[in-house]
Amino acid sequence: xxxxxxxxxxxxxxxxxxxxxxxxxxxxxxxxxxxxxxxxxxxxxxxxxxxxxxxxxxxxxxxxxxxxxxxxxxxxxxxxxxxxxxxxxxxxxxxxxxxxxxxxxxxxxxxxxxxxxxxxxxxxxxxxxxxxxxxxxxxxxxxxxxxxxxxxxxxxxxxxxxxxxxxxxxxxxxxxxxxxxxxxxxxxxxxxxxxxxxxxxxxxxxxxxxxxxxxxxxxxxxxxxxxxxxxxxxx
Amino acid sequence: xxxxxxxxxxxxxxxxxxxxxxxxxxxxxxxxxxxxxxxxxxxxxxxxxxxxxxxxxxxxxxxxxxxxxxxxxxxxxxxxxxxxxxxxxxxxxxxxxxxxxxxxxxxxxxxxxxxxxxxxxxxxxxxxxxxxxxxxxxxxxxxxxxxxxxxxxxxxxxxxxxxxxxxxxxxxxxxxxxxxxxxxxxxxxxxxxxxxxxxxxxxxxxxxxxxxxxxxxxxxxxxxxxxxxxxxxxxxxxxxxxxxxxxxxxxxxxxxxxxxxxxxxxxxxxxxxxxxxx
Numbered sequence: 052x053x054x055x056x057x058x059x060x061x062x063x064x065x066x067x068x069x070x071x072x073x074x075x076x077x078x079x080x081x082x083x084x085x086x087x088x089x090x091x092x093x094x095x096x097x098x099x100x101x102x103x104x105x106x107x108x109x110x111x112x113x114x115x116x117x118x119x120x121x122x123x124x125x126x127x128x129x130x131x132x133x134x135x136x137x138x139x140x141x142x143x144x145x146x147x148x149x150x151x152x153x154x155x156x157x158x159x160x161x162x163x164x165x166x167x168x169x170x171x172x173x174x175x176x177x178x179x180x181x182x183x184x185x186x187x188x189x190x191x192x193x194x195x196x197x198x199x200x201x202x203x204x205x206x207x208x209x210x211x212x213x214x215x216x217x218x219x220x221x222x223x224x225x226x227x228x229x230x231x232x233x234x235x236x237x238x239x240x241x242x243x244x245x246x247x248x249x250x251x252x253x254x255x256x257x258x259x260x261x262x263x264x265x266x267x268x269x270x271x272x273x274x275x276x277x278x279x280x281x282x283x284x285x286x
Numbered sequence: 287x288x289x290x291x292x293x294x295x296x297x298x299x300x301x302x303x304x305x306x307x308x309x310x311x312x313x314x315x316x317x318x319x320x321x322x323x324x325x326x327x328x329x330x331x332x333x334x335x336x337x338x339x340x341x342x343x344x345x346x347x348x349x350x351x352x353x354x355x356x357x358x359x360x361x362x363x364x365x366x367x368x369x370x371x372x373x374x375x376x377x378x379x380x381x382x383x384x385x386x387x388x389x390x391x392x393x394x395x396x397x398x399x400x401x402x403x404x405x406x407x408x409x410x411x412x413x414x415x416x417x418x419x420x421x422x423x424x425x426x427x428x429x430x431x432x433x434x435x436x437x438x439x440x441x442x443x444x445x446x447x448x449x450x451x452x453x454x455x456x457x458x459x460x461x462x463x464x465x466x467x468x469x470x471x472x473x474x475x476x477x478x479x480x481x482x483x484x485x486x487x488x489x490x491x492x493x494x495x496x497x498x499x500x501x502x503x504x505x506x507x508x509x510x511x512x513x514x515x516x517x518x519x520x521x522x523x524x525x526x527x528x529x530x531x532x533x534x535x536x537x538x539x540x541x542x543x544x545x546x547x548x549x550x551x552x553x554x555x556x557x558x559x560x561x562x563x564x
Contacts (some may be wrong), residue, residue: 105409105412106409107409134409138402139314265539266380
């Protein structure tokens with residue numbers, strides 16, 4: 052009869068964490084930046100249809116790095132959670148904090164109980180009426196949750212990208228400035244000086260969607276032409 | 287074993303909010319069947335029909351470049367006016383609108399469910415449902431309400447949207463069993479619908495401009511209110527005008543109050559000037 056080797060809980064957790072970290076670092080980075088106009092979400096993603104950034108609710112967006120099937124199922128669960136909540140209470144009662152804590156619990160449960168942890172890192176962001184009311188939550192594979200300020204960089208060579216974004220971040224950036232900064236950050240770990248618009252996925256949470264577009268849904272995906280036009284504006 | 291779990295996954299993957307609710311939170315659906323002996327069940331001994339507010343007349347018509355829907359502002363409960371302010375035409379999503387007639391409480395909930403249904407699909411799938419797809423979903427919801435309709439709590443919607451693939455505005459009417467019928471040119475539902483439809487037959491003509499279509503809608507509702515006590519006419523005292531939405535290639539928009547006030551003013555003036563009975 053085979054007997055299992057004893058593995059200390061510390062070692063077990065460490066092995067799982069290392070496994071998840073390796074998986075996440077293999078991918079490409081995602082940058083989320085809070086700015087004057089709202090929140091800009093930029094991902095290096097050559098596919099135009101397999102998104103890393105998604106709309107969750109009126110003011111809430113989702114960004115992820117790691118394994119597509121894992122974060123896609125989390126995204127769909129998030130949309131269901133938000134829609135059920137908004138339908139049974141009121142649209143105003145759906146908050147990023149509530150969603151982030153649900154994500155934290157499910158990531159934490161998977162990390163300890165399942166065969167393998169999720170190899171994902173998530174950002175849940177909510178745009179407020181003023182910039183100080185913006186919420187940026189970072190969720191890691193083990194279910195830990197961090198309330199970030201100004202910006203989040205996840206996946207790939209996150210430290211290098213993060214340094215570049217931190218150096219250029221100012222609170223009065225508009226969307227064009229924030230997206231330019233994110234793109235500059237994303238090439239920090241590469242030789243190329245610039246990413247083409249087709250290699251990135253860009254979406255924004257518009258702070259003034261009610262006045263500018265007449266909708267409470269702040270999320271807007273920018274296609275390649277929009278990105279090129281936006282970046283060309285004040286160059 | 288593996289095959290069955292793959293089947294399970296495929297069966298669980300749904301882009302429909304209604305289906306998700308039915309599985310996980312059925313009590314939230316608007317058409318949870320009433321207990322058999324609930325008041326309002328026709329034939330229940332000693333119980334009169336349940337008194338609940340009723341929404342009344344909705345008109346819709348196509349015009350050059352889109353489709354328009356308008357509803358009056360009255361809800362009635364028997365002989366009493368339950369509300370003078372109710373709104374019965376709603377944007378369903380960016381390119382479609384729906385109007386409701388029938389039991390107001392259930393109709394408002396079905397509207398809310400339908401709005402979430404469309405938005406949910408869009409978020410999960412990353413693309414909008416086709417106009418026919420939306421119309422079919424609404425039909426399925428109305429059919430689910432059939433047990434309630436049998437107890438006297440019917441909901442009859444009118445659905446209109448811009449078909450972006452075909453580049454035209456289209457209109458759909460429904461019966462209580464969820465039957466979906468595509469209407470040409472114009473249509474009306476609710477208690478004042480036959481008077482409104484009579485007016486539309488005379489006032490509507492092909493290639494109306496948007497402004498003309500608004501005028502026609504307001505006048506058709508005026509005629510409905512003239513002959514149907516459950517339909518509210520324009521109310522200059524309280525400054526209440528019909529709710530009108532237009533849907534075109536650029537999306538669904540609510541027509542502004544001053545425009546409607548002017549349109550209602552024109553109808554009232556022309557009728558007063560004519561000095562005739564009707």
